[in-house]
Amino acid sequence: MGDQLPAIIVLAPMFGAMFVALLGNRDHRVCFPIVFASLLISLCASIAAAQQVYTTGAIDYFMAGWEEPIGIGIHLRIDALNALLLVLISVVVVLVSFFSIRRAGEQHTEKTPQFYVLYLLLCVGLLGISITGDAFNLFVLVEVSSLTSYGLVAMGSSRRGTHAALNYLLMGTVGASFYLVGVGYLYLMTGTLNMQDIHAILQANDAVSGSTAVIIAFLFILLGIWIKMAFFPLHGWLPNAYSYCPSTSACILAPLMTKVSVYVMIRVMIGIFGVEWVFVHLGWSHLVVWLAVIAILAGSMLALAQREIKKMLCYLIVVEVGYMVGGAWLSDPDHWGLTGSLYHILADAMMTLCLFLAAGIFAKRLGAVEIKDLEGLFKKMPLTSIAFVIAALGMIGVPPTAGFYSKFYLIRGAIEGAHWEYVAALLISSLVNAVLFFRIFEIAFFGNKPAEGHGHDDHHEDESETQQGQVGDSTLLGREPAWSALFPLLTSAAIIILLGLFNGPIVELIRESLENLPSIVATQAD
Amino acid sequence: MADFFQNTLHDHFNYWVYVILMMIGLWAVIAKNNFIKKLIGLSIFQTAIILFYVSIGVKVDASIPILHHHEEPAAHAEGHDKGHKADYAVGEKDDSAPAAHDNHDSHESQESHGDHDHHADAHAVNPDLIANPLPHVLMLTAIVVGVATLGVALALSQRIYKEFGTLEESELLEQLKGGNVDG
Numbered sequence: 001m002g003d004q005l006p007a008i009i010v011l012a013p014m015f016g017a018m019f020v021a022l023l024g025n026r027d028h029r030v031c032f033p034i035v036f037a038s039l040l041i042s043l044c045a046s047i048a049a050a051q052q053v054y055t056t057g058a059i060d061y062f063m064a065g066w067e068e069p070i071g072i073g074i075h076l077r078i079d080a081l082n083a084l085l086l087v088l089i090s091v092v093v094v095l096v097s098f099f100s101i102r103r104a105g106e107q108h109t110e111k112t113p114q115f116y117v118l119y120l121l122l123c124v125g126l127l128g129i130s131i132t133g134d135a136f137n138l139f140v141l142v143e144v145s146s147l148t149s150y151g152l153v154a155m156g157s158s159r160r161g162t163h164a165a166l167n168y169l170l171m172g173t174v175g176a177s178f179y180l181v182g183v184g185y186l187y188l189m190t191g192t193l194n195m196q197d198i199h200a201i202l203q204a205n206d207a208v209s210g211s212t213a214v215i216i217a218f219l220f221i222l223l224g225i226w227i228k229m230a231f232f233p234l235h236g237w238l239p240n241a242y243s244y245c246p247s248t249s250a251c252i253l254a255p256l257m258t259k260v261s262v263y264v265m266i267r268v269m270i271g272i273f274g275v276e277w278v279f280v281h282l283g284w285s286h287l288v289v290w291l292a293v294i295a296i297l298a299g300s301m302l303a304l305a306q307r308e309i310k311k312m313l314c315y316l317i318v319v320e321v322g323y324m325v326g327g328a329w330l331s332d333p334d335h336w337g338l339t340g341s342l343y344h345i346l347a348d349a350m351m352t353l354c355l356f357l358a359a360g361i362f363a364k365r366l367g368a369v370e371i372k373d374l375e376g377l378f379k380k381m382p383l384t385s386i387a388f389v390i391a392a393l394g395m396i397g398v399p400p401t402a403g404f405y406s407k408f409y410l411i412r413g414a415i416e417g418a419h420w421e422y423v424a425a426l427l428i429s430s431l432v433n434a435v436l437f438f439r440i441f442e443i444a445f446f447g448n449k450p451a452e453g454h455g456h457d458d459h460h461e462d463e464s465e466t467q468q469g470q471v472g473d474s475t476l477l478g479r480e481p482a483w484s485a486l487f488p489l490l491t492s493a494a495i496i497i498l499l500g501l502f503n504g505p506i507v508e509l510i511r512e513s514l515e516n517l518p519s520i521v522a523t524q525a526d
Numbered sequence: 527m528a529d530f531f532q533n534t535l536h537d538h539f540n541y542w543v544y545v546i547l548m549m550i551g552l553w554a555v556i557a558k559n560n561f562i563k564k565l566i567g568l569s570i571f572q573t574a575i576i577l578f579y580v581s582i583g584v585k586v587d588a589s590i591p592i593l594h595h596h597e598e599p600a601a602h603a604e605g606h607d608k609g610h611k612a613d614y615a616v617g618e619k620d621d622s623a624p625a626a627h628d629n630h631d632s633h634e635s636q637e638s639h640g641d642h643d644h645h646a647d648a649h650a651v652n653p654d655l656i657a658n659p660l661p662h663v664l665m666l667t668a669i670v671v672g673v674a675t676l677g678v679a680l681a682l683s684q685r686i687y688k689e690f691g692t693l694e695e696s697e698l699l700e701q702l703k704g705g706n707v708d709g
Binding site for chain 2: 136139140143147150151154159160162163165166169170173174177180181184187188193
């Protein structure tokens with residue numbers, strides 16, 4: 001059993017999806033237990049695998065025992081780099097599955113099983129992307145996760161959502177195809193698709209790694225991944241897709257899709273091409289960090305211009321992607337930039353999750369789509385507001401939250417790598433975040449419009465009252481959402497603080513994955 | 527000039543076609559106004575990549591990759607693949623132009639064969655006589671992915687047509703601008 005952990009992590013949601021598809025149509029009530037059970041199995045397997053990785057070292061798993069690296073095969077690999085990410089993904093999907101209880105197939109109740117099938121297949125794709133050790137399988141899994149996310153985006157009743165989904169599909173497919181072309185060039189040069197083999201051949205053979213074809217391969221792969229992660233000039237698909245889709249879909253896609261793509265970029269940089277090749281041989285570090293600076297500043301400005309809550313959060317995702325790409329490319333000698341970037345994947349996934357859960361709750365309970373609709377929020381939903389404030393403080397970077405520490409490590413990397421423009425961009429964007437969120441706090445706390453809900457908030461009062469009986473006036477607290485929405489929200493807020501408090505040990509685990517990397521000799525001075 | 531035609535166009539003909547097709551497809555995805563035309567562009571784009579991969583696997587005068595002998599193919603396959611991988615790596619040392627690879631493949635692998643004892647075996651598989659099946663297999667998967675993408679895309683276009691009554695992106699954007707959000 002213990003040897004099969006990598007397979008269990010990916011296969012549990014896949015079989016879950018099959019069972020939901022088979023049984024769900026008869027009775028919608030069987031869907032959630034199957035979903036929850038399969039995701040819980042994944043979560044336990046990921047935690048067990050992570051523990052094994054950090055005590056005994058990386059796990060290599062060859063599906064069906066095709067061990068010989070014959071160029072293709074299903075090679076699953078869990079090492080220090082992706083073990084934490086697997087745990088993160090499974091935690092997020094379990095939390096969002098609670099949120100989905102009352103909201104699955106929101107506008108189309110009869111589509112509940114279909115929603116859950118897509119949801120589970122998305123989990124398969126995301127977990128698979130993180131776990132695979134094969135460059136071509138990565139493409140297939142990226143497409144699995146993307147195809148399901150097109151479906152999830154289009155499931156809402158908003159017709160803007162359909163348009164956004166098709167645009168997302170066009171951009172996403174072009175991105176994945178670019179990645180595929182890059183892998184083709186790599187295969188042409190090395191004759192293998194296994195990431196470790198490619199890495200070994202590129203390290204051993206200077207003629208191969210010095211050739212133009214490998215640089216072109218890297219360029220195509222990088223462009224493809226940047227489209228997938230919505231790196232600034234290529235971000236066009238993201239804001240509409242994530243703000244016009246059903247809120248459950250937004251809650252699963254927004255925290256995970258972009259973050260997993262950032263992981264893929266880091267995996268490609270470290271695990272396929274090697275940091276030395278990327279930073280020293282190519283020497284694009286300055287260019288990419290400047291692109292990231294532009295992404296951060298432009299994303300912040302665009303976020304300031306938004307009036308809708310979800311649109312604003314979407315542009316903040318674009319900003320955060322800028323943080324992570326810039327951080328990964330800082331090329332400082334001790335890899336603090338990469339550390340910060342990997343830590344920020346965890347922190348940002350949790351903060352985005354918390355913010356999008358809160359936004360979903362606002363939209364459903366208060367009918368609040370625009371920021372000005374949030375008047376009197378703190379009185380209506382004290383618990384939701386607290387979680388929202390914690391996540392917002394995390395985005396701004398206030399000390400005990402995870403957001404502060406990720407910025408701390410990123411800035412440390414930037415200073416050691418002498419990228420002052422990145423430090424400046426990070427500080428400016430923190431200021432903009434502060435402006436954005438304090439504007440919301442002001443409206444939510446001091447704005448006192450008489451409490452009149454435009455939403456459909458009268459359906460679930462019974463549950464919420466039992467939950468919050470002690471906090472005060474029951475007519476006001478009737479607006480607090482049901483436990484199924486409140487539990488993931490408060491848990492994610494707690495994790496944001498826990499990630500911050502335990503940043504030391506977590507960063508140590510992250511550093512473990514980077515300790516074998518060669519130190520980069522500073523080549524910046526120009 | 528003749529050299530240019532021989533070396534750049536003739537020898538790399540497949541790769542030229544692939545790049546041109548890919549650019550046509552990309553242009554259609556970006557510039558066309560009609561969603562169906564965009565999707566046609568997307569298909570051309572994906573097909574170009576299939577052409578690229580299939581071109582990688584081409585070998586002149588090679589046969590289809592089916593082993594005729596019954597004696598333990600696994601052992602041979604192992605030797606074959608190791609040898610093959612090394613061929614690629616060694617081949618690139620002599621010739622840094624990757625696209626020229628297939629055409630020079632036979633010479634280079636002849637030279638590098640001396641290094642590999644696997645092929646001394648009388649029953650061993652000679653990689654020069656057998657086309658590389660791997661890119662074809664990869665493209666089977668990529669075709670399936672492409673079909674699935676196209677299916678989802680057509681379903682979305684159908685829904686767009688039902689909801690907006692048009693497939694032209696400009697008209698659709700106009701409808702979205704002119705109030706009446708999410709009708």
